[in-house]
Amino acid sequence: MSIEEPSAAVKVTHVEITEEQSEQRLDNFLIARLKGVPKSHIYRIVRKGEVRVNKGRVDVKYRLAVGDIVRVPPVRVAERTEESYVSQGLKEALELGILFEDDAFMVINKPAGFAVHGGSGVSSGVIEGLRLIRPEARFLELVHRLDKDTSGCLIIAKKRSALRLLHEQFRDDRIQKTYLALLSGQWAKKQQVVNAPLLKNISQGGERMVVISPSGKTAETLFKRLQVYKAATLVEASPKTGRTHQIRVHAASLGHPIIGDDRYGFEDANKLFRQKGYKRMFLHAKTLKFQHPVSQAMLSISAPLPKQLDDLLKHEEPL
Structure with a gap:
């Protein structure tokens, strides 16, 4: 149930949470409701207590429950569609x-x-x-x-x-993910499992980085070689866990980072491919295998390789 004035962004709105809206975080609920409002502003009005749940202050991480009454304050948004x-x-x-x-x-x-x-x-x-x-x-x-x-x-x-x-399937690592990646240089092995814990870190420049560290979270990726080229190797990467930048960092740990990766890659290799007109990172989420959340049937869904990546492989010299 929603009780609001005709002009949604002018007066206070009180929204009663339904089953469909329950269990989501307060910030995600507000982002979806206040379309076009910057996330920083949404966090600010929650922090200042302008947004209330059941007349009380809550954190942006609060999980909404059926029957909660959310007070949404008037929010003025710059005129833009x-x-x-x-x-x-x-x-x-x-x-x-x-x-x-x-x-x-x-x-x-x-x-x-x-x-x-x-x-x-x-x-x-x-x-x-x-x-x-x-x-x-x-x-x-x-x-x-x-x-x-x-x-x-x-x-x-x-x-x-x-x-x-x-x-739940993602949390339990029950979704099988298969990626295609083009690695720098010629990778000699046919396949290898990289089992190296990953820790999120912040570099001195403020850029978010992920590093291999004993204090990090467990992470495992299986790499299989598909084709070796003169200056690169096409591999299939199957992460068993779902950590931030997992495939990118694990590929770099092999000594063969992903082509086009400006954070963990080799600048010389990336420059070589940029000169060919190739400007993106060669990492493509090819296939997902998982259980349908309603029918329980097993699904396998694949995405075709983008034309730019496909064209690049066609012009590379295979060995």
């Missing part, structure tokens, strides 16, 4: 990139170069674009994330119940 900050290129890529869809969720072929959500200096991302092209959808939420420069399979939940069940 969603079309003005979700690019036409992203909208077109999303409309053409749906790999699977039913009433519970969809899987899209995420384009490289776009963040999965807005924030941290990014005005909008994949989820904002999807909400724009599907204005009738009552619920659209990311089930997991891919790096901005990674393309491929990305799951979007269309129901709260599906989101919860898919989250």
Whole structure:
């Protein structure tokens, strides 16, 4: 139930949380409701106590429950439409990139170069674009994330119940993920399991980095060689866990970082490929295998390799 004035951003709104809205974090609820409002502003109004749940102050991490009454204060947003900050290129890529869809969720072929959500200096991302092209959808939420420069399979939940069940599969490492990656240099081995714990760190420049450390979280990736080229090696990477930057850091630990990775890669190798007109990181989420959250059927969904990556391989000299 929602009790609000005709002008949604002018007066206080009190929203009663339904089953469909329950169990999500307060910040995610507000981000979805106050479309176009910067995340930093949402955090500020929660911190100042302008947003209340059951008349009391709560943290942005508070998980909403059925029957909670959320006080949403008046928020003035600069006059701009969603079309003005979700690019036409992203909208077109999303409309053409749906790999699977039913009433519970969809899987899209995420384009490289776009963040999965807005924030941290990014005005909008994949989820904002999807909400724009599907204005009738009552619920659209990311089930997991891919790096901005990674393309491929990305799951979007269309129901709260599906989101919860898919989250459980990811938490329990029951979703099989297969990526294609092009590594720098000629990798001599046919396959190798990298079992190295990963720790999130911050570099001196303020850039988020992940390092291998005994104090980090367990992380395991299986690499299989598919094709060796003159200056690179195409591999299949299967992460058994889902840590931030896992494949990128584990590939670098082999001495063969991913081509185009400007954070963990070799600058000389990246420069060589840029001179060929190739400007992105070669990491593509090819296949996801998991259990359907409703029917329990096992699904295997694959995303075709983007044309730029496919063209690059066709022009590389195989050994």
